[in-house]
Amino acid sequence: MIFHEWSLIFFTVLAQTAVGGYLLVSSRALAMGHSVEKINSYKVPMFVLWAIMGIGFIFSTTHLGSPLRAFNAFNQLGTAWLSNEVFFGAAFFAVGGLQWLLSVLKKGGANLQKALMVVAMVLGAIFMYSMVKVYMIDTVPTWFNIYTPISFVMTIVVAGLLLSQFVFVSAKDSRFSIDRNIAILAIVAIALSLLATIGKANLIGDIQSSVVKASELVDGLGSYLLIQVALLMLGLLFWIVPLVNKSSVSSITLSVALILVLASELVGRGLFYSLHMTSGL
Amino acid sequence: MTNIIEESGVLNITRRGFIKASSAVVSTAALASGISLPFRSNPVAAAVSDQVDEKVVWSACTVNCGSRCPLRMHVQNGEIKYVETDNIGNDEYGDHQIRACLRGRSMRRRVYNPDRLKYPMKRVGNRGEGKFKRITWEEAYDEVTGTMQRLIKDYGNDSIYLNYGTGTLGGTVTKSWPPKATLIARLMNLCGGYLNHYGDYSTAQISAGLNYTYGGWAYNNSFSDLENTKLNIQFGNNPAETRMSGGGLIHHYIVSKNRSNAKTIIIDPRYTDTAGGREDQWIPIRPSTDAALVAGLAHVMITEDLVDQAFLDKYCVGYDQKTLPASAPKNADYKSYILGQGDDGIEKTPNWASKITGIPVDTIIKLGREMGTNRPCAIHQGWGLQRSANGELACRAIAMLSMLTGSVGVSGGSTGARESDINIPFVRFPQVDNPIQTSISMFLWTDAIHRHHEMTDKTDGVRGAERLQNPIKMIWNYAGNCLINQHSDINRTREILQDDKACEMIVVIDNHMTSSAKYADIILPDLTTSEQDDWCMDGKAANMPYFIYAQKAIEPQFEAKSIYEMCSQLAKRMGVEQAFTEGRTQEQWIEHLYAETRKQDPSLPTFEKMKEIGIYKRKYDHHYIAYEAFRKDPDANPLNTQSGKIEIYSEQLAEIAKTWKLKEDEVIHPLPIYVDSFEGHKDPLTSKYPLQLTGFHFKARCHSTYGNVAELKAAARQEVWINPIDAKERGIEHGDMVSIYNDRGEVRIAAKVTPRILPRVVALGEGAWYAPDGQKVDHAGSINVLTTQRPSPLAKGNPQHSNLVQIKAVQKA
Amino acid sequence: MKQYGFYIDSSKCTGCKTCQLACKDYRDLGIKQNYRRVYEYEGGSFVQDGDTWLQKDVFSYYLSIACNHCSDPACVKVCPSGAMHKRDEDGFVVVDEDVCIGCQHCSNACPYGAPQFNKEAGHMTKCDGCYERVAEGKQPMCVESCPLRALEFGEIHILREKYGTNADVAPLPSSSLTLPNIVIKLNKNAKPTGDTTGFLANPKEV
Numbered sequence A: 001m002i003f004h005e006w007s008l009i010f011f012t013v014l015a016q017t018a019v020g021g022y023l024l025v026s027s028r029a030l031a032m033g034h035s036v037e038k039i040n041s042y043k044v045p046m047f048v049l050w051a052i053m054g055i056g057f058i059f060s061t062t063h064l065g066s067p068l069r070a071f072n073a074f075n076q077l078g079t080a081w082l083s084n085e086v087f088f089g090a091a092f093f094a095v096g097g098l099q100w101l102l103s104v105l106k107k108g109g110a111n112l113q114k115a116l117m118v119v120a121m122v123l124g125a126i127f128m129y130s131m132v133k134v135y136m137i138d139t140v141p142t143w144f145n146i147y148t149p150i151s152f153v154m155t156i157v158v159a160g161l162l163l164s165q166f167v168f169v170s171a172k173d174s175r176f177s178i179d180r181n182i183a184i185l186a187i188v189a190i191a192l193s194l195l196a197t198i199g200k201a202n203l204i205g206d207i208q209s210s211v212v213k214a215s216e217l218v219d220g221l222g223s224y225l226l227i228q229v230a231l232l233m234l235g236l237l238f239w240i241v242p243l244v245n246k247s248s249v250s251s252i253t254l255s256v257a258l259i260l261v262l263a264s265e266l267v268g269r270g271l272f273y274s275l276h277m278t279s280g281l
Numbered sequence B: 001m002t003n004i005i006e007e008s009g010v011l012n013i014t015r016r017g018f019i020k021a022s023s024a025v026v027s028t029a030a031l032a033s034g035i036s037l038p039f040r041s042n043p044v045a046a047a048v049s050d051q052v053d054e055k056v057v058w059s060a061c062t063v064n065c066g067s068r069c070p071l072r073m074h075v076q077n078g079e080i081k082y083v084e085t086d087n088i089g090n091d092e093y094g095d096h097q098i099r100a101c102l103r104g105r106s107m108r109r110r111v112y113n114p115d116r117l118k119y120p121m122k123r124v125g126n127r128g129e130g131k132f133k134r135i136t137w138e139e140a141y142d143e144v145t146g147t148m149q150r151l152i153k154d155y156g157n158d159s160i161y162l163n164y165g166t167g168t169l170g171g172t173v174t175k176s177w178p179p180k181a182t183l184i185a186r187l188m189n190l191c192g193g194y195l196n197h198y199g200d201y202s203t204a205q206i207s208a209g210l211n212y213t214y215g216g217w218a219y220n221n222s223f224s225d226l227e228n229t230k231l232n233i234q235f236g237n238n239p240a241e242t243r244m245s246g247g248g249l250i251h252h253y254i255v256s257k258n259r260s261n262a263k264t265i266i267i268d269p270r271y272t273d274t275a276g277g278r279e280d281q282w283i284p285i286r287p288s289t290d291a292a293l294v295a296g297l298a299h300v301m302i303t304e305d306l307v308d309q310a311f312l313d314k315y316c317v318g319y320d321q322k323t324l325p326a327s328a329p330k331n332a333d334y335k336s337y338i339l340g341q342g343d344d345g346i347e348k349t350p351n352w353a354s355k356i357t358g359i360p361v362d363t364i365i366k367l368g369r370e371m372g373t374n375r376p377c378a379i380h381q382g383w384g385l386q387r388s389a390n391g392e393l394a395c396r397a398i399a400m401l402s403m404l405t406g407s408v409g410v411s412g413g414s415t416g417a418r419e420s421d422i423n424i425p426f427v428r429f430p431q432v433d434n435p436i437q438t439s440i441s442m443f444l445w446t447d448a449i450h451r452h453h454e455m456t457d458k459t460d461g462v463r464g465a466e467r468l469q470n471p472i473k474m475i476w477n478y479a480g481n482c483l484i485n486q487h488s489d490i491n492r493t494r495e496i497l498q499d500d501k502a503c504e505m506i507v508v509i510d511n512h513m514t515s516s517a518k519y520a521d522i523i524l525p526d527l528t529t530s531e532q533d534d535w536c537m538d539g540k541a542a543n544m545p546y547f548i549y550a551q552k553a554i555e556p557q558f559e560a561k562s563i564y565e566m567c568s569q570l571a572k573r574m575g576v577e578q579a580f581t582e583g584r585t586q587e588q589w590i591e592h593l594y595a596e597t598r599k600q601d602p603s604l605p606t607f608e609k610m611k612e613i614g615i616y617k618r619k620y621d622h623h624y625i626a627y628e629a630f631r632k633d634p635d636a637n638p639l640n641t642q643s644g645k646i647e648i649y650s651e652q653l654a655e656i657a658k659t660w661k662l663k664e665d666e667v668i669h670p671l672p673i674y675v676d677s678f679e680g681h682k683d684p685l686t687s688k689y690p691l692q693l694t695g696f697h698f699k700a701r702c703h704s705t706y707g708n709v710a711e712l713k714a715a716a717r718q719e720v721w722i723n724p725i726d727a728k729e730r731g732i733e734h735g736d737m738v739s740i741y742n743d744r745g746e747v748r749i750a751a752k753v754t755p756r757i758l759p760r761v762v763a764l765g766e767g768a769w770y771a772p773d774g775q776k777v778d779h780a781g782s783i784n785v786l787t788t789q790r791p792s793p794l795a796k797g798n799p800q801h802s803n804l805v806q807i808k809a810v811q812k813a
Numbered sequence C: 001m002k003q004y005g006f007y008i009d010s011s012k013c014t015g016c017k018t019c020q021l022a023c024k025d026y027r028d029l030g031i032k033q034n035y036r037r038v039y040e041y042e043g044g045s046f047v048q049d050g051d052t053w054l055q056k057d058v059f060s061y062y063l064s065i066a067c068n069h070c071s072d073p074a075c076v077k078v079c080p081s082g083a084m085h086k087r088d089e090d091g092f093v094v095v096d097e098d099v100c101i102g103c104q105h106c107s108n109a110c111p112y113g114a115p116q117f118n119k120e121a122g123h124m125t126k127c128d129g130c131y132e133r134v135a136e137g138k139q140p141m142c143v144e145s146c147p148l149r150a151l152e153f154g155e156i157h158i159l160r161e162k163y164g165t166n167a168d169v170a171p172l173p174s175s176s177l178t179l180p181n182i183v184i185k186l187n188k189n190a191k192p193t194g195d196t197t198g199f200l201a202n203p204k205e206v
């Protein structure tokens, strides 16, 4: 079984999805100079995004042995990446959530909301950066390598693209040409992430301490990798087949695609945690 | 490892700059929030420890590991909180601390074990089923004495047997072995006696075998004398696992060995912890073939003229024709045997020895030369190799090496027996003579229950009488687990004991619900050492002997009582109370015994002083040199043998060999020759059971004592050692669950796949608490499910390391 | 700043585990917690040659490891609550059990297996060098218990003067990672850090 760290698996994947989605939705709103009405019209699908983020945070606290002392997690802000991660995650959630609340309440003009968006995007980016750094520990050779940032960024990009696409489609704010470009982007990202998976599998084959071989940490490593890739491809299929058929994408097929992609990411993250080892005992 | 990290390429974003920026954000955030960080549950309280009412009491670990260790019990409010050991002084070698091993350090978990026997109990289910009801002490005493009186009347005192038990071997009042030294024996002897036993599960074959060589118990130089040797050879001797105390022999062994600069050679089928990088050479050998190796070495030394001929001529009988007794046939001497001029006509060349032992020829030749040119040699043997089907011959063979090299009786030398120690004389609990002379081998009590009528001196080694008159009808089992766990062939024992018409009464006196206690009719709960006063004696400690005044640390738990009180109460009912107690309480006896001891040796500290210092050590400036006086002047100081010399050829054994009735594959021989043994590597049974199973002493337990301490079980897991070659053939990987089986039974346990054991040999630590399921399969790794009750030829002892088994994989880890 | 440390003489250590159990008794630890752990590293093989067996470098040795109270402690670096901290007065790395949130990240990072999570209590636990005993001038319980005198304790600069500076041996990680305050005397059988010819024989006991 690779899911013993299930709370962290869900937290990281969901947070990356939400942040990725938010970054893309907000960039588009900013880049295209959306009006406040337009921004407000995202409120329902954006609820889904914030729900994903919220569930992620709930998962993160279930990981703690002493959840009542969760606030102590901020203590080492500035010196421990885990503190930074928690802090910027919370800040992102607060500022982005405030912006969403304003959109729901139809309060605050476009400028205020856009200003909050910018702040939330910056916080989200730092949040994501911290999350990578949390796992870049030089005593853990299976994490301390280029594939940790790559795979985290790939989750942000692929799941984020899909989630943002879902937001636009649900808000009836999509055009075939843009949808297609997004899908092409997604295909490229997925191709990259496949390459990364292969590269990582190779690296794992080389990592070994006196105590363990990384490749022997997970029973059936190969089949898990296959499942991960298969789920991702299936998700992609649900996403692009409508586009290939030139029919417009529906929020239903997108949700199915999202679920499949998330499942793939969860498997991948499960492997990530199961491959933990130190260079010593 | 580090290389891989470097090569893999790492994201290199400048971290410091980022942190600076973010910490600025943070401090403002923290300030703004007004929350005081960090959140604590209970800031200071945890740091302050409660020192109220703590006392430190000297107690001891009195089990049968060969060592004895002081335990300093830290008692708070009547409860032992933790255990320290001797930490007095600056620990200089020679006046060093007697440091307890991992077991002694876990004594608290034994005293407060959930398995503790709390009340007297009486069996209600079938014997061995483990169903009991609580009874009062009065009921228990009445039941025991009532049945005993009836059995004595119907069958005689020789139907009452004191079973082997060494759980409190280190005690004085509480001493559980030898039987005659126990309080039970004192009680029984005041009531007409009991059926005695000779020998012991530890040393049956060596005490019988070397008795004919050296006369009586065979001594060897103390380990402390290793510092004077030129060559250190340990035959299956493993103090790191059998003498674990840090005041005892492993400490002496390592310090003395390191002082000597002598080459160390370990001969053992296992790469033991005594080896573990502290040896210069490990020679793995097939179990039960030591005598063949010795013969090969002797061949090298004889043919290359490296033997100490003068020593052999002057001190030994039967090395060559010159010293062969008149009664012996021609060419019955040792040299002729080695050179192939004896009966068998086989020359014992290194090549011959190599095929039997599995040791390469050049290794044997080199070792023979090393021994022959580095005299005197320190040659010690452990007791594992003699605990086998041909053990009496094997242990005598090893002693040959000390003789051939003329090492006996000199510093730096040896006798080939196990190491000895200097002891402090101490007055023991006075014994009462046993009116019954008959004695059986401690190993044949199960036979004496169900086939006593066949048992004679010539067939079964009955001593003190020609034959057994009565079956065993009652067993006292005090502080012992040989009733089921430590006796061979558990399934056979089980069957014999299940018939409660045969042996009618079994009384178990112990601390815990052991496997043996489950076979009791009456259980009497005993105190642990922590709950009473006693003298703790006989620790094996080279040239720094000591004794401990173990004092009561806590009140008796539940309704448990001391063995002294139990026996006094029983004596009262048998009408011998006064003779038994001589009017003293246990505490008074303790004082009395010490007063008697001080009469002999007034230099000892006072009783009051002992109370305070707990342990008394005596540092000798010399080592124990076995048979030193004999070596200096053999005529003035003859040995206890028939000839007064070291007997390589024993006329007594020649006589026994002629008169005793033996099975076809059993050999008793006047010379220390090599013979194939039953369940050895050449037994035809190997076609079915191709692996030789040997036992060893395991750190998690002292035999079976401490076997129920969960922390020890987890820290040193019970596993069967198997070589990767054998494991691979069976599809077994490290940690897999395997089944070990032969015709006698089946054990399931995890495999330790390790190159530290010779291929075709497997090893299981003895003493795990038998845990059968409904199908008689043991799940604890109890070796005696697989051992045989067939006794060795001469000692009629336990060949518990001669077992053939097969192993198969059961479940992947 | 004072810095205490351990000297571990692997040439003497017989793997008896007295240190492990003495600590367990004194600190009243359950079955799963081992502030000090004894690792068994071994390897080698046999080759058959007719009736005989040739042994090819069969070896074993033990390492008794607690927390090394590292000078660059991986555990402290990743701890978000500050519960895992290095003390100024004696250099011990200690987890403040009242502050720890139980995120277990320190145990991810420590390459010596020192921090161990106590699930029931919800926080990390770890060897604290018996700092209370040390403050009273006593030795840590484990050190004092060793029957083989394979453990010593003291200020690390003194131990290093006496015994040199080696802290590397398989299966330990490279000492450059965390700068552990230990000095190891190598067993004759010792293999270098990064060795893969042997294996950890007792993973379930540590």
Ligand code: SF4
Pocket: B061, B062, B063, B065, B066, B067, B068, B069, B099, B100, B101, B102, B103, B104, B105, B243, B244, B245, B246, B702
């Ligand atoms: S088992 Fe033996 S060595 Fe260990 S503490 Fe007890 S007496 Fe000492």
Ligand code: SF4
Pocket: C012, C013, C014, C015, C016, C017, C018, C019, C020, C038, C062, C064, C145, C146, C147, C148, C149, C150, C151
């Ligand atoms: S007590 Fe000493 S010899 Fe025993 S395992 Fe610990 S360090 Fe090694």
Ligand code: SF4
Pocket: C066, C067, C068, C069, C070, C073, C074, C075, C076, C093, C109, C110, C111, C112, C113, C114, C115, C126, C178, C180
């Ligand atoms: S050994 Fe591990 S827990 Fe101890 S200080 Fe070093 S990194 Fe931290």
